[in-house]
Amino acid sequence: MTPELLFEDDHLIAAYKPEGWLVHRSDIDKYEDRILLQYLRDLVGAHLYPVHRLDKPTSGVIVFGKSGAAAAKLQAQLDSDSAVKQYLAVCRGYCPEQGIIDHPLPPVADFKHQRKRPKSDLPKQSAITLYRRIATVELPYPVDRYPSSRYSLVEVELKTGRRHQIRRHFKHLSHPLIGCPKYGKSTHNHFFAEQLHCARLLLHAYRLCLRHPETGEEMTFVAPPKGCFRSLLKQFGWRLPDSPTSPAVALAEHTQQPRN
Numbered sequence: 018m019t020p021e022l023l024f025e026d027d028h029l030i031a032a033y034k035p036e037g038w039l040v041h042r043s044d045i046d047k048y049e050d051r052i053l054l055q056y057l058r059d060l061v062g063a064h065l066y067p068v069h070r071l072d073k074p075t076s077g078v079i080v081f082g083k084s085g086a087a088a089a090k091l092q093a094q095l096d097s098d099s100a101v102k103q104y105l106a107v108c109r110g111y112c113p114e115q116g117i118i119d120h121p122l123p124p125v126a127d128f129k130h131q132r133k134r135p136k137s138d139l140p141k142q143s144a145i146t147l148y149r150r151i152a153t154v155e156l157p158y159p160v161d162r163y164p165s166s167r168y169s170l171v172e173v174e175l176k177t178g179r180r181h182q183i184r185r186h187f188k189h190l191s192h193p194l195i196g197c198p199k200y201g202k203s204t205h206n207h208f209f210a211e212q213l214h215c216a217r218l219l220l221h222a223y224r225l226c227l228r229h230p231e232t233g234e235e236m237t238f239v240a241p242p243k244g245c246f247r248s249l250l251k252q253f254g255w256r257l258p259d260s261p262t263s264p265a266v267a268l269a270e271h272t273q274q275p276r277n
Contacts, residue, residue, distance in 0.1 A: 028087045031238040036076040036217050068092050077222025078238045090230035100227035104173040107219035108192040112169045115149035118186040125180040145176035146186045152255040160208045170255050195219045215245035
């Protein structure tokens with residue numbers, strides 16, 4: 018798949034990033050030639066400024082500024098939690114219906130000189146993830162030690178933006194994401210790749226809500242998953258959330274309900 022332009026004006030663009038593409042060149046994967054920033058610059062014929070990033074195996078909505086000033090204003094929204102970043106993920110098992118994962122995380126050590134440092138030397142940073150389960154499926158296959166295998170489709174909202182935060186938080190929750198070689202479980206990853214023909218990380222940036230950097234107008238960009246992720250949704254009979262209710266709103270409504 019190739020990237021898709023979702024929105025463009027004089028100040029910013031929003032695009033769909035396919036899985037397997039880097040947002041920009043990086044020494045972490047210096048031989049990868051699918052570079053989103055370069056592709057979009059050529060597509061729109063303008064210089065673009067990164068605002069945020071998506072990991073290489075993650076697909077979904079991403080925005081770029083057309084000037085340094087526009088990018089800085091957009092980035093400030095993302096850093097201050099005034100923007101809404103929502104994802105779709107598939108995890109192992111039936112995770113709780115909804116909740117908050119408030120679990121500090123140390124920085125991810127990507128480079129050799131970082132990995133040489135003892136983990137105790139890496140200070141943990143605040144990391145908060147909200148989620149709600151929106152669908153489940155039970156398959157009659159003994160993938161692990163049980164006679165059948167259960168999975169959940171989860172809507173996730175980030176309140177902080179730590180590296181690999183969603184994947185690390187769902188591992189902490191004991192419901193690792195499917196398709197993640199680092200924080201997932203290989204038996205389930207292999208099952209999805211070999212039996213369900215979906216050999217990718219099942220994490221997708223589904224919805225991004227923020228204000229226009231020049232006019233202040235509220236903007237919402239939505240992009241459903243494509244490829245094998247979309248095929249899985251159909252195969253499992255899972256429907257995407259069509260209401261604007263976010264995990265944060267759903268959680269607030271739940272906690273405000275009177276208790277018997």
